[in-house]
Amino acid sequence: MNIIIREYQDKDIPSMIDVWNEVVEDGNAFPQIESLTYEQAKNFFASQTYTGVAVDGDEILGLYILHPNNIGRCGHISNASYAVKKGCRGRSIGEKLVRDSIKQGRKHGFKILQFNAVVSTNTAAIRLYEKIGFHKLGIIPEGFMMKDGSYIDIILYYIEL
Template identity: 60%
Template sequence: MTIRPYNEKDLPAMIAIWNEVVEEGNAFPQEETLTEESGRDFFASQSLSTVAEENGRILGLYILHPNNVGRCGHIANASYAVSSESRGRHIGEMLVKDCLFQAKKCGFGLLQFNAVVESNVHARHLYQRLGFVQLGTIPRGFRMKDGHFENICPYYHEL
């Protein structure tokens, strides 16, 4: 498997994977799916958009960008998406590890996740195993697809 910056031909698969996670409604805050046009603009606007590719097939991706501006611009934020058919193969772990390396290379000093859903135990265990620190819990910070609210857990990792 190769982890590399995306190119134009990757966009249909990236949009499909991103939209799959959005439609699941239990991890990303976005409610609107990407179109071909909005997806092109979205992935191009990131500091880095990266894909995991195997045998010419895109299995997952991540986006990396500043979490804020100005005096907080040294803090990065990232989102990860793995296609449902590729989950369970540690692709997410490889993406997070690559992201930590790339974020430091881009000049960021910290990587922060603002809204990890508390019930997303696989992601939370991965982040803890990789040295992320949980900052606390925000009660009822995430509205799930079915309308109920769950806690979110912010995390950070020094680079």
């Protein structure tokens, strides 16, 4: 397996949609409820500061988006979201994506990478973020609605770039 992280290309979009929509449909990590169509995805991924993909040959294994967390006087703070293809999880792809997003965040002039809504049951992500050196800001009780309609806590994290 020779995984590399690179900037996405238009030819990647159909596979990126599949990976992104898997996470949306699982309903336990992303705030989005609706799946992306091709046109929505094309615009969404192009509108990010940076969109990276994890590839092994021609296969898309995961992706991330990086963008400002806010505007103006808070525009130096970035935000990112990550998705790894089912069947590929647990192979350090997420770690490669996060580390690349930190590198790209610095390259694009951001000073901080902040996560606004890490779902408290996403223990793999929590372990990864803490391993890399993210700091926990706090917990928002019942800040995330699960697919079944129940609410669960979210955790905010940040790392200085």
